Amino acid sequence: MAAGKSLRFGMLTSDGEAVYWSESRPEERGRGVIMRAGPDGPAEDILPAPWSARTRVHEYGGGEFLAKDGSVWFVEAESQDIFALVPGGEPTRLTEAADIRFADMTLDSRRRRLICVGERHPAGTGHAYPENFVAAIPLGENPEAPVESLVSGGDFYAAPRVSPSGDALAWLSWDLPDMPWETAALYVAPIGTDGAIGTPERIAGGDGSAVFQPEWDAEGRLYFVWDETGWGNLYVWDGNTSHCVAPREADLVRPLWVFGMRSYAILGDGRIAAAYLDAGESQLQLIDPASGGSEPLESGLRGIDSLVAFGAELAVMGASDLAAPAVVRLPLKGGASEMLRASMEPVLAPEDISAARTLEIECGGEPVYALYYPPASASCAAPEGELPPVIVTAHGGPTGRADRGFKIRTQYWTSRGFGVCDVDYSGSAGYGRDFRRRLDGKWGISDVADVAAAARTLIARKLADPKRMVIAGSSAGGFTVLLALAKHDLFVAGACSYGVSDLAQLQRITHKFEGGYLYRLTGSTPRDCDEIFANRSPVQLAKKIDAPVIFFQGLDDKVVPPQQSRSIAGTLKRRGVPVAYYEFPGESHGFRQAKTILSVLTLEYAFYCHILAIKASEPLPGVTMDNW
Numbered sequence: 001m002a003a004g005k006s007l008r009f010g011m012l013t014s015d016g017e018a019v020y021w022s023e024s025r026p027e028e029r030g031r032g033v034i035m036r037a038g039p040d041g042p043a044e045d046i047l048p049a050p051w052s053a054r055t056r057v058h059e060y061g062g063g064e065f066l067a068k069d070g071s072v073w074f075v076e077a078e079s080q081d082i083f084a085l086v087p088g089g090e091p092t093r094l095t096e097a098a099d100i101r102f103a104d105m106t107l108d109s110r111r112r113r114l115i116c117v118g119e120r121h122p123a124g125t126g127h128a129y130p131e132n133f134v135a136a137i138p139l140g141e142n143p144e145a146p147v148e149s150l151v152s153g154g155d156f157y158a159a160p161r162v163s164p165s166g167d168a169l170a171w172l173s174w175d176l177p178d179m180p181w182e183t184a185a186l187y188v189a190p191i192g193t194d195g196a197i198g199t200p201e202r203i204a205g206g207d208g209s210a211v212f213q214p215e216w217d218a219e220g221r222l223y224f225v226w227d228e229t230g231w232g233n234l235y236v237w238d239g240n241t242s243h244c245v246a247p248r249e250a251d252l253v254r255p256l257w258v259f260g261m262r263s264y265a266i267l268g269d270g271r272i273a274a275a276y277l278d279a280g281e282s283q284l285q286l287i288d289p290a291s292g293g294s295e296p297l298e299s300g301l302r303g304i305d306s307l308v309a310f311g312a313e314l315a316v317m318g319a320s321d322l323a324a325p326a327v328v329r330l331p332l333k334g335g336a337s338e339m340l341r342a343s344m345e346p347v348l349a350p351e352d353i354s355a356a357r358t359l360e361i362e363c364g365g366e367p368v369y370a371l372y373y374p375p376a377s378a379s380c381a382a383p384e385g386e387l388p389p390v391i392v393t394a395h396g397g398p399t400g401r402a403d404r405g406f407k408i409r410t411q412y413w414t415s416r417g418f419g420v421c422d423v424d425y426s427g428s429a430g431y432g433r434d435f436r437r438r439l440d441g442k443w444g445i446s447d448v449a450d451v452a453a454a455a456r457t458l459i460a461r462k463l464a465d466p467k468r469m470v471i472a473g474s475s476a477g478g479f480t481v482l483l484a485l486a487k488h489d490l491f492v493a494g495a496c497s498y499g500v501s502d503l504a505q506l507q508r509i510t511h512k513f514e515g516g517y518l519y520r521l522t523g524s525t526p527r528d529c530d531e532i533f534a535n536r537s538p539v540q541l542a543k544k545i546d547a548p549v550i551f552f553q554g555l556d557d558k559v560v561p562p563q564q565s566r567s568i569a570g571t572l573k574r575r576g577v578p579v580a581y582y583e584f585p586g587e588s589h590g591f592r593q594a595k596t597i598l599s600v601l602t603l604e605y606a607f608y609c610h611i612l613a614i615k616a617s618e619p620l621p622g623v624t625m626d627n628w
Contacts, residue, residue, distance in 0.1 A: 002408045003598035007343040009317050009325060011260035014310035015067040019340065021317070021327055022053055022064055030592025032077060034065050036087070037327070037340045039311060046087040052077035055103040055259070057119045057132075058156075058513040059558050059589065062258025063104035066114070073114060075102050082114065082137060096143040099123065102135065104158060104259040110166035111195050112139045117157050117259065118147060129512040134160050134171055136195065150197045151189075156180065156513070158259060163216050167191055170214045170222055172205075177516020180256040181399060181429075181436070186211040186224055188237075203237050204228070212253045217266050225252040225263060230433040234264060234274060236289060246287045246294045250276035255399045255429050265309040267332070273297065273314050275304040277430035280369055281358075282318070282404060286332075299330055299337065302356075303404030315340065319405025321355035344408060351378040353406065354414035356422075363453035366426070366438070370454045371402050372463060373410050373420040382417065389468035389612055390419040392455055392491070394477035394484075398443060398521070399436060401429045412601060416616075418608075419464055425450035425480070441523025443476075444536040448483045455490045467492065468612045472604070474498055475560055475589065482538035482568060485545045493611040495604050497552040498560045498589060501568035502540075503533035511558060542571040548578035548628070550607040552600050554587030573626045580607055580625040 003026060010022035010032065018038045024030050032053040037043040047053060054077035055061040065074035072085040073094065080101040083091035094114075095102070105116040118135035122128045134151035151157065154173040158180065161170045169191055174184040185206035190198040204226045205211035212225040212232060222237040223245075232253025234245045252263040252274055264274040272287040274294075282304040284297040301318035305325070308315050313332060319325040323346070329338040354376035361368050375388045382388065391413055395402050402422035410420050424430070426446040427439025439446055451471065458464035471491040473481040478499015485494045500506055507518050507529070519525055524532040534540050549572060553565040562583060569581040582603060584596045591597050599621075606620040610628070 001344055001347050002412045002601060004594035005344050006324070006408050007341075008592070009305070009327070009343060011062060011064065011258075012262065012306040012308055012315065012317050012327065013065075013067055013260070014308040014315065015070065017311040018067070019308060019310045019315040019327070019329075020065070020067040020072070021341070023341070023343075024592055026592060026594035026597055029586070029594075032064060034072065034074060034085070035327075035341060036067075037329075043327075043341045044087075046072065047074065047085065048090070051083075051091055055101060056080060057101045057103035057117055057259070059511045060258050060513070061103065063117070063260035066105040066107065068107040069109065073105055081143070082116075084139075092141075093143040094139070095137055095147065097147055100135070100147060102137075104160065106161050108136070108162045108166065108191075108195075113137055113195070114139065115150065115160045115162060115169065117160065118149070129515065132156050132512075134169075134197075151200070158184070158256060159214050161214055161216055162191070163222075164218055164220055169197055170203075170216070172211060172214065174206075174210075176512075177519050179399070179514075179517055179520075181210050181212075181253060182520070183208060184210045184212070184256065186214055186226075188222065204235065204242060210253065212256060213262060213264065215264075215266055217270070223264070223266060223272070227251075227253050227433050232263075234272060234287065245272070245289050246285075246292050248276070248294075249432070250278040250283065251430055251432060252276055253429075255397065257397070257400075262306045262308065265307045265314060267309045267314070268312055273307055273309065275307055275316070277401075280401060280404070280424055280428070280430040284316075297330070297332075299328070301328070301405065319403075319407075321406060322350055322353050324406045324408060348411060348415070349378060352376060352415060353411060354420075356404070359421075359454070359457060361450070361453050361457045363426075363450050368426060368450045368453065369424040369428075369431070370457075371404070371422040371424075372458070373414050373422075374463070375417045375419055376411075376414050377417075380417070387462060387465035388417060388419045389470070389608070389614070390421055390458055390464035392421045392423065392451055392458075392469065392471045394423060394425065394447065394451055394471070394473035394480040395428070396473070396475035396477045397429075398425075398427050398439060398447060398476040398480070399429060400476075409601070416605070419458075421454055421458055421464075423451050423454045440520055443521035444479065444483050447480045448487055451480060451484050452488045452490055455488075466490075470494060470608060470611070472496075476500060478560075479538065482545065482549070483536075483541065485547050485549065486538060486541040487544070491547060493548045493550075493608065495550050495552075495607065496565070497591075497600070498554060498557050498565065499538075499551075499568075500560055501538045501564045503537045504530065505567070506560070506564060507533070509561060514559070539568045539571055542568060542575065545572060545577060548580075548607075548611055548625070550580040550604060550623070550625075551582065552591075552603075553581075553583050554589065554591065554596075555583050555585045556588040559589040576627050578625050578628040580623050
């Protein structure tokens with residue numbers, strides 16, 4: 001079920017009384033499908049196979065389709081061109097631009113054009129960065145019509161949004177070396193009679209603060225999230241001035257790793273539904289902008305990833321402790337919620353499900369947080385007094401957070417007698433700007449200390465067998481895994497998926513979006529980074545790693561390329577450390593195909609069984625491990 005039957009939801013949007021979302025299907029080799037649910041009838045797939053919607057702008061993508069005024073446009077996964085989609089018909093090509101990727105579209109209906117983010121890649125195989133700009137695409141029938149650049153000169157753009165009157169454009173922009181959650185600024189400019197963009201005015205953000213999710217309401221007011229105070233609160237701009245709406249010490253800002261993320265929705269009656277992160281937990285609020293008051297909206301969900309208004313109701317993507325992520329309709333005037341689309345069919349009884357306990361952990365006098373999932377089974381029990389093996393996990397990013405709510409892959413482990421501890425280490429999102437910035441200059445230090453503190457806390461509270469504790473993570477979490485193994489003897493083994501191992505090499509080949517990220521994370525500059533990168537790179541500290549490690553790597557990964565995993569695995573192998581190494585063709589940064597996900601899960605389990613002397617009660621593949 002974890003490998004093939006669990007959908008991966010993408011972006012969520014609405015058009016009138018219909019709600020649309022994208023989903024990746026492992027059983028269809030990760031094909032990106034667009035779904036629609038109207039006021040009547042069940043959810044339907046409106047993108048026929050083998051078409052796939054996915055964008056690779058910033059490499060992470062997002063914002064892959066637009067539904068507006070009854071029409072749908074999407075970015076086709078292979079060509080990265082935009083196609084128009086009429087439900088029930090075949091897609092028709094709108095662009096034919098081999099060197100440009102597109103994302104994050106909006107409709108300029110007055111001028112019959114799409115406005116979106118464009119990313120023009122230079123010809124050849126060199127390491128020159130692409131050019132990012134705000135693009136205009138005519139809605140004609142000539143795919144060879146030129147793509148017009150409306151706004152350029154900045155390093156990055158996101159969220160271009162046309163005002164309801166069609167006479168103004170809002171967008172976000174930021175420059176290297178910053179990431180969008182550090183200094184994304186909000187701009188507004190008039191649109192001339194010829195469609196050109198006039199002189200922009202900066203409304204908010206920049207200079208050490210960031211704006212997220214600009215949205216126009218029907219009256220022409222511009223709402224946006226801004227972390228001016230250190231907390232991502234909702235603001236509104238009336239064309240002259242802006243002010244904060246219902247301020248509170250909680251976060252509406254989300255790290256903009258992908259386009260199309262949403263933490264609030266403007267409802268038809270003028271109220272705002274907002275999904276705050278309060279100490280990492282989702283809290284849904286209904287805000288009255290006129291009075292500034294707010295009230296909680298009960299949803300029964302532990303985690304809320306996105307939300308949109310449609311008709312007189314609200315749709316969200318979220319998960320409860322007992323139910324997998326789903327697209328859910330929430331009525332605003334009473335009544336029961338309705339599940340529009342579940343990411344998987346229920347397969348576990350409530351007594352078989354492990355619900356997360358939130359742990360507050362002290363590390364160096366500062367609090368960090370973790371979600372602990374104990375083993376859970378209605379039919380099996382450990383011998384009395386025996387403590388469980390535990391997998392401590394480090395999320396990616398590192399500007400990310402541990403997902404809240406039911407996760408089938410976590411249940412895969414807890415159903416087999418493992419505890420799982422998912423750590424929100426220093427730098428995680430959802431705890432305010434100061435908490436996020438605790439990792440600045442200290443990546444590879446604070447995160448490693450925090451996962452070690454979590455391990456010690458589990459041992460002290462008798463939640464884990466100290467002799468059977470392992471650590472796992474992917475991407476930036478893989479970096480934390482390798483350094484934790486080098487610096488601490490708390491973990492008897494590690495699992496590293498497409499993890500960072502060589503900072504200097506990564507900086508030389510990394511993509512534009514993260515071109516300056518390592519400098520902030522390590523507290524370095526291009527002039528003095530060599531020594532710092534060497535001191536923080538797992539490949540340079542491999543002589544201190546003695547615990548067995550299993551590696552998983554996608555061969556098409558452009559974010560953390562295969563040489564990162566190959567380098568550290570080869571170094572450990574030569575030192576005589578037990579190493580298992582697996583590569584997967586057709587996989588990029590994050591595994592999408594059912595066959596790959598199944599292989600990774602079962603190989604990781606077999607690896608732990610080898611290391612921890614566990615006799616599995618199910619067939620498992622053999623693990624090819626050097627030096628074992």
